[in-house]
Amino acid sequence: MTKEDDRFIQVREGEPLFDTRRKTGRVIAYRVFSASVFFCICCIWLYRVTVPTEIDENRTGLIWFGLYWVVVQSLWWNPVWRFTFNDRLSRRYGNDLPSLDVFVCTADSVIEPPLMVVNTVLSAAALDYPPEKLAVYLSDDGGSELTFYALAEAAEFAKTWVPFCKKFDAEPRSPATYLSCKASKLGSAAAEEVAMLYREMAERIETAARLGRIPDEARLKYVEGFSQWDPDATRRNHGTILQILVDGRKANTVTLVYLSREKRPEHHHHFKAGAMNALIRVSSKITCGRIILNVDCDMYSNNSKSARDALCILLDEKEGKEIAFVQFPQCFENLTRNDLYGSMMRVGADVEFKGLDGNGGPLYIGTGCFHRRDVICGRKYGEEEEESEDISETEMIKALASCNYEENSQWGKEMGVKYGCPVEDVITGLAIQCRGWKSAYLNPKKKAFVGVAPTNLHQMLVQQRRWSEGDFQSIVRFGMPKERSALD
Numbered sequence: 001m002t003k004e005d006d007r008f009i010q011v012r013e014g015e016p017l018f019d020t021r022r023k024t025g026r027v028i029a030y031r032v033f034s035a036s037v038f039f040c041i042c043c044i045w046l047y048r049v050t051v052p053t054e055i056d057e058n059r060t061g062l063i064w065f066g067l068y069w070v071v072v073q074s075l076w077w078n079p080v081w082r083f084t085f086n087d088r089l090s091r092r093y094g095n096d097l098p099s100l101d102v103f104v105c106t107a108d109s110v111i112e113p114p115l116m117v118v119n120t121v122l123s124a125a126a127l128d129y130p131p132e133k134l135a136v137y138l139s140d141d142g143g144s145e146l147t148f149y150a151l152a153e154a155a156e157f158a159k160t161w162v163p164f165c166k167k168f169d170a171e172p173r174s175p176a177t178y179l180s181c182k183a184s185k186l187g188s189a190a191a192e193e194v195a196m197l198y199r200e201m202a203e204r205i206e207t208a209a210r211l212g213r214i215p216d217e218a219r220l221k222y223v224e225g226f227s228q229w230d231p232d233a234t235r236r237n238h239g240t241i242l243q244i245l246v247d248g249r250k251a252n253t254v255t256l257v258y259l260s261r262e263k264r265p266e267h268h269h270h271f272k273a274g275a276m277n278a279l280i281r282v283s284s285k286i287t288c289g290r291i292i293l294n295v296d297c298d299m300y301s302n303n304s305k306s307a308r309d310a311l312c313i314l315l316d317e318k319e320g321k322e323i324a325f326v327q328f329p330q331c332f333e334n335l336t337r338n339d340l341y342g343s344m345m346r347v348g349a350d351v352e353f354k355g356l357d358g359n360g361g362p363l364y365i366g367t368g369c370f371h372r373r374d375v376i377c378g379r380k381y382g383e384e385e386e387e388s389e390d391i392s393e394t395e396m397i398k399a400l401a402s403c404n405y406e407e408n409s410q411w412g413k414e415m416g417v418k419y420g421c422p423v424e425d426v427i428t429g430l431a432i433q434c435r436g437w438k439s440a441y442l443n444p445k446k447k448a449f450v451g452v453a454p455t456n457l458h459q460m461l462v463q464q465r466r467w468s469e470g471d472f473q474s475i476v477r478f479g480m481p482k483e484r485s486a487l488d
């Protein structure tokens with residue numbers, strides 16, 4: 001009997017858009033192994049507790065390690081694998097998909113070179129998604145004219161790049177990566193032209209970065225944007241800069257927006273969490289995408305289907321309704337030899353997150369995550385979704401990214417991304433789950449997002465220390481009933 005080809009059958013009512021599978025054999029084998037280890041741990045505990053203290057001074061350490069082992073079993077006990085049916089999504093919804101806002105965050109034009117940042121923006125703009133439903137917002141906490149200039153250049157280049165990707169089904173859609181790995185086999189005239197345009201753009205951006213000077217023609221061409229920088233503006237002290245570089249609402253193309261929220265030395269800016277909240281408010285008055293994708297500026301989209309994959313989960317009629325966000329793993333392309341610093345996080349990505357997914361859902365890890373806008377804004381599970389907000393004028397929208405806006409408000413507490421924790425993403429995800437939502441983990445063969453991992457010991461230690469401090473804080477905050485009810 002031939003297997004029915006899924007592409008040619010009509011989607012039946014109630015047919016799921018994704019499937020959740022368990023590998024029973026593997027799971028049973030692991031559970032047997034785990035039970036045998038547990039038996040041994042119990043024997044050690046028994047011995048340590050019965051033996052006199054004078055002989056055994058290491059009692060607490062071993063008991064603690066045993067307890068730790070028991071607790072982390074929850075991560076390995078019930079792993080699940082999710083598979084999406086993209087073709088069913090296309091047949092059921094066609095181009096009638098919810099609007100999607102992509103938030104790219106950058107903070108420093110030296111550490112995060114503008115050319116890398118715009119490659120991430122371009123890869124997101126070229127996602128396989130109806131262009132008029134897609135908007136990419138770049139939040140620049142560095143308040144850098146150079147980053148703005150690079151985005152303006154990228155907005156021009158996007159006019160060629162996005163149609164090119166769609167026409168030739170190019171992958172991956174970060175131009176730098178595509179052109180470097182396909183350079184020798186480009187062949188077609190269209191590809192040569194796009195490669196030439198990219199090289200010219202990259203050259204202009206890199207020259208401006210090297211000289212620390214924006215070309216005069218560009219200042220004139222984008223005068224509306226550049227005029228928003230005061231002569232005495234610094235990265236820690238400037239007003240809101242907001243420029244809609246491409247307004248796709250009018251032109252049936254992808255919307256591109258530059259935002260650098262107001263910064264004043266006397267106001268705490270709350271790092272990336274503050275940037276995310278400003279983006280949530282500002283975008284709510286421009287495109288107000290029902291779905292929000294958050295990526296770090298060094299994590300380009302490597303698989304143009306990721307947005308559709310995430311929607312297979314979020315739009316599924318049966319199980320999707322209770323899922324608040326879909327998290328993809330963090331993958332890296334610059335791993336050191338033998339992955340010296342363990343940046344691949346293989347245990348986390350291949351095992352533990354699948355285990356978390358089997359127990360209510362993975363954590364939100366700050367990048368490669370698709371959220372429902374209303375949920376990240378504070379909606380509880382079971383409440384009705386509200387109508388989208390009004391569209392306003394640019395000057396009114398700028399007030400939403402000012403330092404004072406959040407005073408005496410719930411932003412950073414009940415609304416948006418939470419403040420006061422080095423891993424704002426993890427604690428925000430946990431708070432969403434405390435409000436009754438689930439989340440889902442997708443780890444497709446073709447990596448959805450690919451980024452840059454720390455390349456030296458110093459960078460790695462800084463990152464690990466921040467994560468450990470943040471994760472520990474999250475455990476303490478969620479462990480205490482008073483804090484926990486404040487997060488609910």
Ligand SMILES: O=c1ccn([C@@H]2O[C@H](COP(=O)(O)OP(=O)(O)O[C@H]3O[C@H](CO)[C@@H](O)[C@H](O)[C@H]3O)[C@@H](O)[C@H]2O)c(=O)[nH]1
Pocket residue numbers: 105106107108112139141270271272275295296297298365366367422423424425426463
């Ligand atoms: O004041 C700030 C500081 C950082 N960022 C951006 O936040 C992202 C992550 O910062 P980074 O310094 O690269 O931290 P990592 O340790 O690499 O980031 C991981 O860990 C963070 C904390 O959990 C998450 O927010 C990230 O998404 C996750 O990739 C980058 O795009 C930054 O540009 C801002 O926008 N504003």
Ligand SMILES: [Mn+2]
Pocket residue numbers: 296298452
């Ligand atoms: Mn990073």
